Amino acid sequence: MVTREREDITERELAIHGVVDQKPTRTEIDAFIESHEFPLVEGSYTTFVYRGPAEAVFLGHWIYGLPSSQQFKRVVGTDLWYLVMELPPDSRIEYKLQRTHHGKLEWLLDPLNPHKASDPFGENSVCHTAGYEIPEWAQPDPEARPGTLKEMVFESAAFGSARKVVLYLPARFRTTRRYPLLVVHDGPEYLKYSGMKTVLDNLIYRLEIPGMIVALTHPEKRLTEYANHQPHARYLTEELVPFLESELPLLKQPRHRGLMGASFGAVASLATAWRYPGFYGRLLLQSGSFAFSDIGEHQRGPAFDPVVEFMNAFREKPKSVSEKVFISCGTYEANIYENRSLVPFLQKTGMELRYVEARDGHNWENWRDRMREGLSWLFPGPLWMVYE
Numbered sequence: 001m002v003t004r005e006r007e008d009i010t011e012r013e014l015a016i017h018g019v020v021d022q023k024p025t026r027t028e029i030d031a032f033i034e035s036h037e038f039p040l041v042e043g044s045y046t047t048f049v050y051r052g053p054a055e056a057v058f059l060g061h062w063i064y065g066l067p068s069s070q071q072f073k074r075v076v077g078t079d080l081w082y083l084v085m086e087l088p089p090d091s092r093i094e095y096k097l098q099r100t101h102h103g104k105l106e107w108l109l110d111p112l113n114p115h116k117a118s119d120p121f122g123e124n125s126v127c128h129t130a131g132y133e134i135p136e137w138a139q140p141d142p143e144a145r146p147g148t149l150k151e152m153v154f155e156s157a158a159f160g161s162a163r164k165v166v167l168y169l170p171a172r173f174r175t176t177r178r179y180p181l182l183v184v185h186d187g188p189e190y191l192k193y194s195g196m197k198t199v200l201d202n203l204i205y206r207l208e209i210p211g212m213i214v215a216l217t218h219p220e221k222r223l224t225e226y227a228n229h230q231p232h233a234r235y236l237t238e239e240l241v242p243f244l245e246s247e248l249p250l251l252k253q254p255r256h257r258g259l260m261g262a263s264f265g266a267v268a269s270l271a272t273a274w275r276y277p278g279f280y281g282r283l284l285l286q287s288g289s290f291a292f293s294d295i296g297e298h299q300r301g302p303a304f305d306p307v308v309e310f311m312n313a314f315r316e317k318p319k320s321v322s323e324k325v326f327i328s329c330g331t332y333e334a335n336i337y338e339n340r341s342l343v344p345f346l347q348k349t350g351m352e353l354r355y356v357e358a359r360d361g362h363n364w365e366n367w368r369d370r371m372r373e374g375l376s377w378l379f380p381g382p383l384w385m386v387y388e
Contacts (some may be wrong), residue, residue, distance in 0.1 A: 023077035028365020038112035039127050042088065044128055048072070049112055050081045050097055057081045058098040060107065061331045062361040071097060089131040091359040092366065093332070094124035096159035117365050119193055126365075137202045138195055138368055141313075144205035145171035150199065155241065158235040164218055165240065167248075168197065170204050170211035178249045180212040180256040180379055182282075183236060185226065185265030199371050207383040208376045213248055215240065223303045226268035228310035233272040238277055254281030255323055258378060262286035262367045263335075267307055273321040274314060281323040282378040284368045287330060290338040320349040324378055328370040329354045333362035 024032075033051060050057050050072060057072040067209040072081040087093065094117055094304055097108040109116065110125035117126050128134075147170045154163045166187055170179070190196040196216075203209045217240070219225040225232040236259075245252055259269040259280045266288030273280045291304045292311040299305060325346055329339035336357070343355050360366035376384065 001104060001279075022236045023375045024075070024080075027223075028078055029078060038110070041128075041130055043130065044086055046085050046087045046127060048083045048085070048095075048097075048110070048127075050099070050110070050324065051112070052079055052099070053078075054081065054099045054101050055082075055103070056100040059083055059085075059095055061093060061095040061100045062363070063093060064334045064336065064361075087127075088359055089129055091129040091332075092128075092361075092369075093127040093129070093134050094361060094363055095127060096124055117193075117363065119364055120189065122362075124257075129359075132359075135369055135372065137206070137208075137372055138199055140198055141202050141205065142237075144201045146201050147171050147197065147204070148173070149191075154240060156235045156239055158231040158239060159220075161220070161259065163220075163235070163240075165218040166191070166218075167244075168200060168214035168216065170213070171201065172211065175249050176196060177211070178251045180210060180252050180258070181241065181244060181248075182212055182258045182260055182284075182375075182379070183241065184214060184216045185261030185268050186218065187214075188218050189364065190262075190367075191216060194368035194371070196368070196371070199368065199375075203372060203375060203381070207381045208372065209379045209381045212379060213244070213250060216243060221346075222264060224273075226264040227303065227306040228267070228271035229306070230275065232268060233275040236272055237276045241279075254278055256281070258284060259281030260284040260286075261288075262364075263289050263362065264307075266290070267310075270314075270321070271310055274319070276308070277319060277321040280321075283322045283325045284374045284378060285327045286374075287328070287333060287335050287362050288339055288342070289335060290339065290342050292341075315345050316347050318345045320351050322351055324352045325354075326374040326378055327353070328367070328374060329357055330356050330360040330362060331367045335362060 031270040038049050044388055048059055059070040060068060070083055074081050097110055099106045099108055109123060113125045115126040116123050147168050150169065152165050153168060154165050156163050184190055189227045200214065204211050244250060257280050259272060261269040266285040267290060269283055269285055273283055289307060290311050291300045291308050292315055293308055298308045327339060329336050346353050356370060356373060358366060358370065
């Protein structure tokens with residue numbers, strides 16, 4: 001929580017630039033805006049700034065545990081507003097501004113902040129606190145030879161319908177070689193919002209992971225198919241993977257076969273492995289919606305009923321379903337408790353486990369930023385001097 005002392009400090013700092021004291025002129029405010037990058041990051045404190053007509057301005061953020069709406073203060077006699085928050089280093093925070101103008105509440109991207117992130121619901125502004133940097137391995141590297149994407153349509157008997165799958169083939173793909181297979185839930189979203197093709201290209205080029213084939217899948221009814229759905233598990237395990245193994249040069253041992261997903265996709269990955277224990281030797285689970293109920297009814301809505309039933313059963317009788325499991329979660333998301341609580345149950349089974357947290361929320365760039373550590377641990381490349 002920001003102290004009065006800290007707000008005084010920030011006001012004095014703004015006053016140096018002629019912004020707070022005695023109704024600064026428009027020219028002075030212009031000079032202040034043009035000479036800074038926003039949000040202002042000063043050690044462990046971050047100052048959000050908005051300039052414009054409004055009756056009130058709030059910060060709408062996705063930091064679980066804090067009030068979701070934080071009110072700005074107005075510099076008296078001006079159209080300049082600011083909010084000081086104490087935020088830990090190495091944090092990445094997505095947010096929007098909430099402005100009340102002429103009695104109407106509006107959601108806005110921060111006009112002073114060029115950093116944005118996208119997801120299926122639109123765009124958010126992004127704040128990076130001290131110490132956070134976008135991973136260089138997640139950015140296009142002109143030295144890395146690109147892999148290729150190929151779309152295919154697969155007829156599923158389990159679903160009784162056609163399914164779209166995008167295949168990633170690594171650079172220098174050869175039919176005379178054999179490759180690991182990674183099946184990814186919500187594949188198009190990982191490609192669009194997490195830059196997964198760029199990440200794969202870079203990690204393969206840097207020998208941090210082996211050349212691999214990746215099947216990027218997409219559901220038709222996500223909340224149904226990903227919630228411990230028998231037809232979904234059958235589609236992946238009895239139909240899609242055997243088909244790919246018959247058509248592509250794949251290594252067929254479980255240690256070369258992985259499942260990956262985020263949020264409900266993580267639930268789908270764990271549930272599929274639970275239904276077919278030992279088939280997938282590698283699991284990468286990101287911010288899983290692993291809802292459960294120890295006492296009474298859960299409060300997550302009817303879509304979570306099959307998830308809670310599955311997680312309660314798994315927690316009651318944990319069993320080994322894979323060889324290695326990598327779990328990541330953001331400390332600023334509501335799922336952090338459920339992910340932390342899953343760890344000891346997985347450890348009881350004897351599966352090799354790695355669990356990591358980051359100061360981020362439930363979003364695609366958080367999941368991007370954890371891919372290097374997860375993929376290189378599950379599928380280590382020659383750089384790590386691991387020989388199988």
